[in-house]
Each structure stands twice: as C-alpha cells, then as structure tokens.
Amino acid sequence: MDDQLRQVRISADQGAGSVALDGRDISKHVSGYSLRQQAGHPAELVLFLSPLVKDEFDGLARVVVGEAPDPGPAAAAFLGAIDACELERHVLARHDLMDGGPNELTRAMLRLLQAWASGRWEPQEVTDAVPQ
Helix, strand or coil: CCCCCCCEEEEEEECCEEEEECCCECHHHEEEEEEEECCCCCCCEEECCCCCCCCCCCCCCCCCCCCCCCCCHHHHHHHHHHCEEEHHHHHHHHHHHCCCCCCCCCHHHHHHHHHCCCCCCCCCCCCCCCCC
C-alpha cells in the first residue's frame, strides 16, 4: 500500500455526493465510502467500488478497498436478543400493524422487528392481550 497521503474531497448531501482524489472526480467508480480518523493519525478513506467497475483503478491514493460487511451475523445477534413473549405482546397491542390479511401476525412481527432494528423503539404500555 502506498503510504503517501493524497488530497481527498468529499461532498455529500441528501440526494447525491462526490468523491475526488487529487482533484479528480471518481464518484462514478464508487458505490460507497467510509472515512475514519484516529487522533494523531491521518484520515483513512475506504472506498467500495461500484459493481460497474472492473478490477482496475487509474489514480494514486492511499486507499483501502473493502467489501460491504455481511449483515447476517448482526441480524442473528439482533434476533437472538429478542424475547419472543415480549415481541408477541407488543405486536398484539399494536392494532395499526394488523390488516386482517393472510399471515397477519407474522407480517406484523416482521414490521415491528424492522422498526426496532432501525432504532424506532416506541415504549408503550402493553396490556396482556392473551388471556391467562
């Protein structure tokens, strides 16, 4: 890896962004990036190449090319931490998730899990919907 530092300019907004190395726009070659920096060290830019790019890159930069992480282990850890009884209680208390269609309970549970995984946890008082 080349240890020489290169000029990097990143412009990001809601709709699009651009990545330039040494003044050359390489945005069309990149599907994503990660920029990190530890105190006292130069920044490190990790570029995720677009699937349209073949195994070639023309330009000089201190760049680490990575692959997007496998979401499987994170999903497994998230689902493993879910209490099935609590999930059922919350879903049954959320009538807005029920639509009366086939597989209603399963679809409602999946929608609630998606919300929880996205950080949209809305604590609410849940009454025991299942008679004892």
